[in-house]
Amino acid sequence: xxxxxxxxxxxxLRVIHLQDNTRxxxxxxxxxxxxxxxxxxxxxxxxxxxxxxxxxxxxxVPVFDKEVEEAGxxxxxxxxxxxxxxxxxxxxxxxxxxxxxxxxxxRALTIDEKSLSVQxxxxxxxxxxxxxxxxxxxxxxxxxxxxxxxxxxRWPTIGLDIKHIEDAVLEDVQYFYNKFYSPQxxxxxxxGNIDLQQTQALxxxxxxxxxxxxxxxxxxxxxxxxxxxxxxxxxxxxxxxPAVFLVWRGPSFSHPTSISxxxxxxxxxxxxxxPLQLKLVKETQQLNAAECFYLRGLxxxxxxxxxxxxxxxxxxxxxxxxxxxxxxxxxRGAELERIYQGVKNRYATQLLFEATQPxxxxxxxxxxxxxxSLDDINRENEIIENIYLSDVLSVAEKTLNHNxxxxxxxxxxx
Amino acid sequence: xxxxxxxxETQTIQTxxxxxxxxxxxxxxHQLHLSTPCSIGxxxxxxxxxxxxxxxxxxxxxxxxxxxxxxxxxxxxxxxxIEYLDYLGATHRTECGHLGSLVVLRASKKNILEAFKWSIExxxxxxxxxxxxxxxxxxxxxxLERQQKTPKxxxxxxALETLYGRDNTLGIHGNPEDYENIHRTDLQQFKSEHYxxxxxxxxxxxxxxxxxxxxxxxxxxxxxGRIIAIEQHEFTGTPGKSKEAIYxxxxxxSQVNVxxxxxxxxxxxxxxxxxxxxxxxxxxxxxxxxxxxLREEKGFTYGIGSYFxxxxxxxxxxxxxxxxxxxxxxxxxxxxxxxxxxxxNLLSDNELTKxxxxxxxxxxxxxxxxxxxxxxxxxxxxxxxxxDYYSTVLxxxxxxxxxxxxxxxxxxxxxxxxxxxxxxxxxxx
Numbered sequence: 001x002x003x004x005x006x007x008x009x010x011x012x013l014r015v016i017h018l019q020d021n022t023r024x025x026x027x028x029x030x031x032x033x034x035x036x037x038x039x040x041x042x043x044x045x046x047x048x049x050x051x052x053x054x055x056x057x058x059x060x061v062p063v064f065d066k067e068v069e070e071a072g073x074x075x076x077x078x079x080x081x082x083x084x085x086x087x088x089x090x091x092x093x094x095x096x097x098x099x100x101x102x103x104x105x106x107r108a109l110t111i112d113e114k115s116l117s118v119q120x121x122x123x124x125x126x127x128x129x130x131x132x133x134x135x136x137x138x139x140x141x142x143x144x145x146x147x148x149x150x151x152x153x154r155w156p157t158i159g160l161d162i163k164h165i166e167d168a169v170l171e172d173v174q175y176f177y178n179k180f181y182s183p184q185x186x187x188x189x190x191x192g193n194i195d196l197q198q199t200q201a202l203x204x205x206x207x208x209x210x211x212x213x214x215x216x217x218x219x220x221x222x223x224x225x226x227x228x229x230x231x232x233x234x235x236x237x238x239x240x241x242p243a244v245f246l247v248w249r250g251p252s253f254s255h256p257t258s259i260s261x262x263x264x265x266x267x268x269x270x271x272x273x274x275p276l277q278l279k280l281v282k283e284t285q286q287l288n289a290a291e292c293f294y295l296r297g298l299x300x301x302x303x304x305x306x307x308x309x310x311x312x313x314x315x316x317x318x319x320x321x322x323x324x325x326x327x328x329x330x331x332r333g334a335e336l337e338r339i340y341q342g343v344k345n346r347y348a349t350q351l352l353f354e355a356t357q358p359x360x361x362x363x364x365x366x367x368x369x370x371x372x373s374l375d376d377i378n379r380e381n382e383i384i385e386n387i388y389l390s391d392v393l394s395v396a397e398k399t400l401n402h403n404x405x406x407x408x409x410x411x412x413x414x
Numbered sequence: 415x416x417x418x419x420x421x422x423e424t425q426t427i428q429t430x431x432x433x434x435x436x437x438x439x440x441x442x443x444h445q446l447h448l449s450t451p452c453s454i455g456x457x458x459x460x461x462x463x464x465x466x467x468x469x470x471x472x473x474x475x476x477x478x479x480x481x482x483x484x485x486x487x488x489x490x491x492x493x494x495x496i497e498y499l500d501y502l503g504a505t506h507r508t509e510c511g512h513l514g515s516l517v518v519l520r521a522s523k524k525n526i527l528e529a530f531k532w533s534i535e536x537x538x539x540x541x542x543x544x545x546x547x548x549x550x551x552x553x554x555x556x557x558l559e560r561q562q563k564t565p566k567x568x569x570x571x572x573a574l575e576t577l578y579g580r581d582n583t584l585g586i587h588g589n590p591e592d593y594e595n596i597h598r599t600d601l602q603q604f605k606s607e608h609y610x611x612x613x614x615x616x617x618x619x620x621x622x623x624x625x626x627x628x629x630x631x632x633x634x635x636x637x638x639g640r641i642i643a644i645e646q647h648e649f650t651g652t653p654g655k656s657k658e659a660i661y662x663x664x665x666x667x668s669q670v671n672v673x674x675x676x677x678x679x680x681x682x683x684x685x686x687x688x689x690x691x692x693x694x695x696x697x698x699x700x701x702x703x704x705x706x707x708l709r710e711e712k713g714f715t716y717g718i719g720s721y722f723x724x725x726x727x728x729x730x731x732x733x734x735x736x737x738x739x740x741x742x743x744x745x746x747x748x749x750x751x752x753x754x755x756x757x758x759n760l761l762s763d764n765e766l767t768k769x770x771x772x773x774x775x776x777x778x779x780x781x782x783x784x785x786x787x788x789x790x791x792x793x794x795x796x797x798x799x800x801x802d803y804y805s806t807v808l809x810x811x812x813x814x815x816x817x818x819x820x821x822x823x824x825x826x827x828x829x830x831x832x833x834x835x836x837x838x839x840x841x842x843x
Binding site: 022023024025065066070071072073074089090091093094096097099100117118119120122123124125126128129132133134238239240241271272273278281282283285288308310338339341342344345346347348349350352353355356357358413 | 452455500520546555666709711771776783785
């Protein structure tokens with residue numbers, strides 16, 4: 001049970017506090033309700049580029065990182081399709097520096113042409129490093145472009161094209177900052193060696209007088225119709241081994257069946273002896289790697305199963321083998337009761353471990369609050385306990401239908 | 415209102431107390447290191463053997479023998495072994511280094527005893543069944559082939575091979591085909607010599623009480639333990655040199671990975687503290703010279719850094735990053751300019767204080783949480799130190815002067831003492 005406190009500042013900023021006096025540090029985590037889905041299709045990758053610019057300094061704090069480091073802390077950030085998350089980990093005696101810095105860049109970020117130019121270069125190099133220099137580096141480009149055709153989920157966070165990043169201009173930066181980086185569009189969590197009184201005082205002192213026009217992101221996006229057909233895409237890649245990726249769209253984080261797909265993914269591929277591993281890697285040796293996961297999202301989720309093929313195994317055979325294991329597992333019904341109990345047990349253990357990790361906890365508190373379901377963070381075990389195996393298999397059968405699968409085949413680059 | 419006027423005061427972090435932990439010898443004879451217990455409902459047990467790749471006669475044997483401890487035995491299949499751990503909600507992972515190997519087991523307090531008992535029993539009996547071994551070799555073969563498509567793999571490998579030689583533990587790298595020469599008997603022999611139960615040490619943390627430790631001891635009483643020390647080795651050869659940068663083209667890539675490496679043998683502990691700070695200034699954190707100049711000023715890279723990797727009791731000092739191909743040679747010149755600056759100019763008081771403060775915050779934070787101490791104890795053990803060492807670190811760090819750092823820069827930052835490797839899209843360099 002996480003004994004958190006939540007309060008709201010007059011400017012709309014939501015603050016969540018969780019005390020842990022066994023720590024010498026405090027995590028100040030800030031989530032802004034803006035991600036790649038808030039970009040326009042001709043300027044993709046911008047939310048992530050903007051995340052870089054949040055470290056470029058302000059009138060009051062010319063070099064953000066220097067201040068963090070001088071206080072003995074560390075910080076970083078990440079962006080995904082749905083939100084942007086910043087964190088500071090600070091020695092508890094210097095926690096006020098974290099409030100000062102995070103509030104300052106919410107209040108008065110200053111970006112000039114030089115900062116933008118440098119960060120464009122940095123992000124272009126990040127794009128190359130992640131997408132061009134690693135096997136399957138373009139995977140999310142391919143997956144998203146196949147399963148989405150209209151919605152902004154059709155591009156990955158890094159952006160569709162390097163040119164979009166190279167073309168970003170200061171006007172874009174200012175617009176984005178004004179529109180999305182406001183207290184009413186953010187959640188902060190404060191986790192660690194700090195009490196509620198001090199948290200309230202520091203939050204009010206540093207964030208309380210930030211007032212910005214506009215309202216919170218309403219998160220209205222163009223959507224895609226349900227997929228009713230099999231889709232197919234093939235490409236070449238650095239990987240010396242061919243591969244097959246199977247993808248289905250699934251329900252959003254807040255939908256009751258979302259967690260069922262996560263549990264099913266764990267049953268299908270979450271262990272060294274789960275069916276994908278056991279049947280396709282160990283027994284038939286058709287694949288040299290096989291995994292599956294459900295990427296839960298605020299808008300939608302994506303269920304992915306993949307296999308990397310051994311020599312002599314065709315894409316068709318690989319796909320058929322993956323689908324056969326999937327169907328076979330769904331068909332086993334009550335036979336899977338013990339395995340399902342193991343999955344639930346592992347999930348419960350994982351939650352206990354996560355409770356000891358302030359950074360993860362701080363991020364999860366913000367995530368749940370942003371999703372509108374903060375109380376559920378203390379109900380996860382209960383929610384899972386009340387999901388029966390038959391529910392999980394029923395959701396899997398309905399969602400993971402081979403007639404509506406999107407298939408992405410990878411061939412080694414010739 | 416200017417926020418600058420209200421900038422909060424910061425406190426320096428110069429002292430800290432090493433959290434309590436204790437060493438115990440179980441009635442079974444096994445050594446156990448216990449972190450301060452806390453009521454969190456979960457327990458982590460690290461099963462440690464003071465053996466690793468240094469002791470293997472063929473590449474990958476130590477790692478495979480470690481990875482496949484749950485792959486089955488004469489009595490149970492891999493499925494039966496792992497499925498039961500899964501059912502208990504227990505997870506496990508393995509790590510294999512030069513001189514030590516681990517199986518890390520974690521489970522709820524309710525199930526840890528059963529998971530521990532099951533793990534010990536099956537590790538002790540592990541016989542590396544043929545199908546599981548062949549499958550593991552096939553998986554790793556393919557995974558290594560994929561790694562070999564990346565510039566980073568090659569620049570690191572070439573640098574270490576050039577520096578230490580292809581026959582030295584510190585430089586040796588296996589190839590995919592090496593997996594074909596590994597047989598079941600190799601793993602069985604390695605396990606029998608190095609991963610036997612009498613050589614086991616335990617690191618336990620989380621929600622632990624004396625009754626649980628007594629139960630562990632009872633389970634282990636079938637396999638009497640003994641006192642084990644980590645072997646102390648040193649690199650005694652002459653580090654290799656390359657007069658010119660080594661270029662290695664990797665087809666289909668679009669950046670150049672640079673890797674500069676040299677061997678470092680600190681003269682004493684004070685020098686180690688000084689080198690720790692010199693590395694921070696050079697490339698050891700976001701505010702380092704490498705990141706500030708090559709990323710934040712020039713935009714040539716997403717990330718470049720420097721770090722010390724243990725080379726027995728010494729270090730390999732490595733600078734590594736993926737760079738824009740067209741600017742990679744220019745970036746090397748920038749790195750050399752940073753060397754020159756550090757050799758010629760004293761660090762400012764501000765920069766010196768900043769790196770000390772940054773280091774102190776990270777160092778102290780590294781002891782936070784219920785699971786930190788096992789790793790700290792292992793680190794001390796590898797270096798033949800006691801836990802008292804940690805209480806000397808912050809005073810040692812804060813005592814380092816900028817003059818000492820400049821001397822160290824002159825002693826260690828000679829570009830010619832570093833192997834230079836550029837790998838990837840080298841046609842554009």
